[in-house]
Amino acid sequence: MGGCGLQVRAQDEKKRNRSVRSLPVGPQVWSVSQRFEIVSIARVRFKPFVQFKFKPIDGAVVAPQGFLAGGIFCDIKRLGTGKGSDKGRKRDLCLLVSETPAAVAGLFTTNQICAAPVKVCVSRVAKGVAQAVVVNSGNANACTGRQGMKDALAMTGLAEKVLGLSTGRVLVGSTGRIGVQMPMEEVASGIVAAAEVLGSTPEHAAHAAEAIMTSDSRPKTMAIELKIGGRIVRIGGMCKGAGMIQPGMSPTGARPATAPNGVPAGLHATMLCFITTDADIAAKPLQSALNEAVASSFNRITVDGDMSTNDTVLALANGLAGNTAIRKASGKDFEAFQAALSHVCLSLAKMIVCDGEGVHRVVTVRVEGARSFADADAAARAVANSALVKTSWHGGDPNWGRIIDALGYSSAKIVEDKVDIGYAASGTRKVLWSLRRGQPTKTPFADLWKAVQADTFELHIRLNLGKASAVMYAADLTEEYVDFNKGAIADPSQAGALGG
Numbered sequence: 033m034g035g036c037g038l039q040v041r042a043q044d045e046k047k048r049n050r051s052v053r054s055l056p057v058g059p060q061v062w063s064v065s066q067r068f069e070i071v072s073i074a075r076v077r078f079k080p081f082v083q084f085k086f087k088p089i090d091g092a093v094v095a096p097q098g099f100l101a102g103g104i105f106c107d108i109k110r111l112g113t114g115k116g117s118d119k120g121r122k123r124d125l126c127l128l129v130s131e132t133p134a135a136v137a138g139l140f141t142t143n144q145i146c147a148a149p150v151k152v153c154v155s156r157v158a159k160g161v162a163q164a165v166v167v168n169s170g171n172a173n174a175c176t177g178r179q180g181m182k183d184a185l186a187m188t189g190l191a192e193k194v195l196g197l198s199t200g201r202v203l204v205g206s207t208g209r210i211g212v213q214m215p216m217e218e219v220a221s222g223i224v225a226a227a228e229v230l231g232s233t234p235e236h237a238a239h240a241a242e243a244i245m246t247s248d249s250r251p252k253t254m255a256i257e258l259k260i261g262g263r264i265v266r267i268g269g270m271c272k273g274a275g276m277i278q279p280g281m282s283p284t285g286a287r288p289a290t291a292p293n294g295v296p297a298g299l300h301a302t303m304l305c306f307i308t309t310d311a312d313i314a315a316k317p318l319q320s321a322l323n324e325a326v327a328s329s330f331n332r333i334t335v336d337g338d339m340s341t342n343d344t345v346l347a348l349a350n351g352l353a354g355n356t357a358i359r360k361a362s363g364k365d366f367e368a369f370q371a372a373l374s375h376v377c378l379s380l381a382k383m384i385v386c387d388g389e390g391v392h393r394v395v396t397v398r399v400e401g402a403r404s405f406a407d408a409d410a411a412a413r414a415v416a417n418s419a420l421v422k423t424s425w426h427g428g429d430p431n432w433g434r435i436i437d438a439l440g441y442s443s444a445k446i447v448e449d450k451v452d453i454g455y456a457a458s459g460t461r462k463v464l465w466s467l468r469r470g471q472p473t474k475t476p477f478a479d480l481w482k483a484v485q486a487d488t489f490e491l492h493i494r495l496n497l498g499k500a501s502a503v504m505y506a507a508d509l510t511e512e513y514v515d516f517n518k519g520a521i522a523d524p525s526q527a528g529a530l531g532g
Contacts, residue, residue: 084258084367084368084371084372085258086256086257086258086372086375087256087257087258088254088255088256089255089256089257089266090234090255091232091233091234091237091255091266091268092234092237092238092241092253092254092255092268092269092270093128093237093240093241093253093255093268093269093270093306093307093308094231094232094233094234094236094237094268094308095237095255095257095266095267095268095308096255096265096266096267096268096308096309096310096311096350096352096353097266097310097350097352097353098130098131098132098310098350098352099128099129099130099131099232099268099308099310099348099350100127100128100129100130100131100230100231100232100236101126101127101128101129101230101231101232101236101237101239101240102126102127102226102227102228102229102230102231102236102239102240103123103125103126103127103226103229103236103239103240103241103242103243104123104124104125104126104222104225104226104229104239104243105121105122105123105124105125105222106124106125106218106219106221106222106225107121107124107215107218108124108125108168108169108170108171108208108214108215108218108219108222109124109169109170109171109208109209110215122242122243122245123239123242123243124168124169124170124222124243125166125167125168125169125219125222125223125226125243126166126167126168126226126239126240126243126244127164127165127166127167127191127195127223127226127227127230127240128164128165128167128240128306128308128348129163129164129195129230130162130163130164130308130348130350131350131352132163132350132351132352133161133162133163133201133350134161134162134163134348134349134350134351135160135161135313135314135315135318135348135349135350135351136156136157136160136161136162136203136315136318136346136347136348136349137157137283137315137318137319137321137322137346137347138153138154138157138203138283138319138322138344138345138346138347139281139282139283139322139323139326139330139344139345140153140154140281140282140283140284140285140343140344140345141279141280141281141285141339141340141341141342141343141344142280142281142282142285142286142287142288142289142339143280143339143340143341143343145174145175145341146174146285146341147172147173147174147175147180147206147341147342148173148174148176148180148181148183148184148206149173149184149187149204149205149206149342149344150285150341150342150343150344151181151184151285152181152184152185152188152203152204153203153204153205153344153346154284154285156200156203157203157283157346158284159200160314160315160316161201161315162201162202162203162346162348163195163197163198163201163202163348164191164192164195164197164201164202164203165202165203165204165205165306165346165348166187166188166191166202166203166204166205166223166226167204167205167206167207167240167243167244167304167306168187168205168206168207168208168214168219168222168243169206169207169208169243169244169245169246169272170207170208170209170246171206171208171209171212171214171215172206172207172208172209172210172212172302172341172342173206173214174206174210174211174341174342175210175211175341176211176212176213176214179213180213180214183213183214183216183219184204184206186216186220187204187214187219187223188202188203188204189202190220190223190224191204191223191227194223194224194227195227203346205244205304205306205342205344205346206342207244207246207272207302207304207342208246208302210341237253237268237270238251238253240270241253241270241272244270244271244272244304244306245272246272246274246302247274247275247389247516248272248273248274248387249274249387250387251270251272252270252271252272252273252380252383252384252387253268253269253270253271254268254269254376254379254380255267255268255269256372256375256376258368258372259368260311260353260355260356260358260365260368260369261355261356261365262355263353263354263355263356264353265309265310265311265353265355265369265372266309266310266353267307267308267309267311267372267373267376268307268308268309268376269305269306269307269308269376269377269380270305270306270380271303271304271305271306271380271381271383271384272302272303272304272305272384273302273303273304273335273384273387274335274384274387274388274389275335275336275338275388275389275513275516275517276302276335276336276338276339276340277303277333277334277335277336277338277340277384277385277388278333278334278335278336278337278338278339278413278417279303279330279331279333279339279340279343280331280339280343281326281330281331281343281344281345283319283323289327289331292324292327292328292332292405302340302341302342302343303330303340303343303384304342304343304344304345305330305344305345305346305377305380306345306346306347306348307322307345307346307347307348307373307376307377308347308348308349308350309347309348309349309350309353309373310349310350310351310352310353311349311351311353311355311358311369312349312351312352312353312354312355312356312357312358313349313351313357313358313366313369314357314358314359314360316360316361317358317359317360317361317366318347318349320361321361321366321369321370321373321374322345322347322373322377324370324374325370325373325374325376325377325378326345326377328374328377328378329374329377329378329380329381329382330343330345330377330380330381330384332381332502332503332504332505333381333382333384333385333504333505333506334385334413334416334417334504334505334506334507335384335385335388335389335391335506335507336388336389336417336507336509336513337416337417345377347373381505382394382505385505385506385507388507388513389512389513389516389517390509390510390511390512390513390514390515390516391507391508391510391513392426392487392508392510392512393425393426393484393486393487393488393489393507393508394487394488394505394506394507394508395416395425395488395489395490395491395505395506395507395508396458396488396489396490396491396503396504396505396506397412397415397416397490397491397493397503397504397505397506398412398490398491398492398493398501398502398503399411399412399415399493399494399495399501399502399503400492400493400494400495400501401494401495401496401497401498401499401500401501402444402445402495402497402498402500402501402502403444403445403495403497403498403500404498404500405500405501405502406443406444407443407444407445407495407497407498407500408444408495408500408501408502409502410442410443410444411439411442411444411446411493411495411502412493412502412503412504413442413504414438414439414441414442414444415435415438415439415442415491415493415504415506416504416506417506418434418435418437418438419509420434420437420438421434421435421438422506422507422508422509423508423509425484425508425509426508426509426510428481428484428485429481429484430455430466430477430480430481430483430484432453432466432467432472435453435491435493436448436451436453436467436470439451439493439495444495445495445497446495447495447496447497448470449469449470449471450469450470450495450496450497451467451469451470451493451494451495451496452465452467452468452469452492452493452494452496453465453466453467453491453492453493453494454466454467454491454492455480455483455484455489455490455491455492456483456489456490456492457483457486457489457490458486458488458489458490460490463492464479464480464483466480469496
């Protein structure tokens with residue numbers, strides 16, 4: 033496919049500091065085919081050759097029946113106090129509400145330093161029912177001690193009060209600076225204001241998507257519909273994330289992170305994702321479907337190799353589609369739902385990498401022939417997070433030496449004279465091999481150079497030691513990333529900027 037709807041990435045970096053109050057709505061904020069080839073067909077592990085077709089629709093998180101959203105500006109980060117605060121009156125708090133109680137599922141960061149909102153959500157999601165989420169940007173409410181927990185609970189309590197919901201039915205998410213106490217006066221007024229502007233139009237969804245952004249250059253949303261048991265079912269989603277990106281999430285926040293097909297995995301700016309659906313599906317199969325979807329999407333991306341304190345994915349299912357209820361994680365209806373949810377999660381996850389801070393190129397790293405998934409995963413992550421490899425991608429240099437070096441210091445079993453390394457255009461099967469069995473090939477350098485000049489390409493690595501494989505969706509490392517994150521503080525009185 034072509035680029036990801038962007039012009040020159042350097043221009044996007046400048047846009048990070050502009051006001052984003054007026055943003056486009058509907059699927060054109062991010063189409064589902066950008067920079068990566070994302071097709072409307074997904075394969076699931078239950079029947080590998082069964083295909084499911086989905087139709088993109090407008091509305092994002094309010095596309096499914098019975099969901100409302102609203103976003104407002106309440107100056108949580110305080111204008112003029114550090115990076116990201118100079119975007120003008122960007123919305124910074126939103127509510128996402130189901131008109132009826134909904135089954136809920138979630139996955140959360142496995143970082144041992146875990147933000148207060150994550151702790152609240154882990155406890156409440158375990159009960160299986162929720163009806164709303166309150167989310168803010170500009171403050172992570174992480175490393176804020178007992179007061180942080182009180183504030184997170186106060187946010188849910190006030191939202192429950194203004195929405196008329198039972199105690200425990202509201203979840204909470206936060207993203208922004210670490211170690212700064214929440215400005216609860218502004219947050220409280222924001223929750224009341226957001227409740228007053230709830231609605232079900234694409235514009236309402238766009239306002240909510242804007243409210244959760246931090247260093248993102250644009251909102252990331254999508255929605256699809258499909259038929260399950262003869263009834264139209266819709267799934268919508270919105271996410272944020274551009275820096276501090278290498279999620280490793282599990283249903284309880286405990287290690288290890290969830291891996292594809294339930295395989296145990298090793299560890300890995302906050303990414304947040306909120307998914308809505310009107311499917312009638314119970315909490316347990318919803319959690320099972322979300323585990324698999326996240327394991328193959330958000331847990332497979334990296335921008336800078338850093339796992340956040342706040343990473344969260346939440347899914348609400350209110351059942352208003354009227355399909356035959358899905359009560360277990362098996363059967364044709366569940367498989368269709370699983371495929372659709374996996375498609376939404378992977379599409380949104382790829383949008384995060386594409387919009388990574390300073391990113392010019394996005395690379396799909398495919399490792400095959402490993403002894404185990406753990407080995408394939410370790411090899412893929414070593415390459416995807418190597419500063420030397422990432423800078424060579426930025427420079428358009430097909431440097432296989434840096435790649436095999438990263439493989440060698442990974443925890444994976446590597447045999448030098450068995451390693452193959454090659455490049456391919458995104459979505460194609462033709463691989464130009466630069467290394468075969470540990471030795472350089474006769475592929476002309478000009479051909480290899482051309483293969484890595486595109487804004488997206490695939491890196492193929494064959495270890496030739498087994499049958500296991502893994503994939504990572506990774507970003508290059510650029511001067512713009514360093515400039516954005518170097519933490520230069522002109523005024524030391526800005527103590528709040530020290531947190532993150």
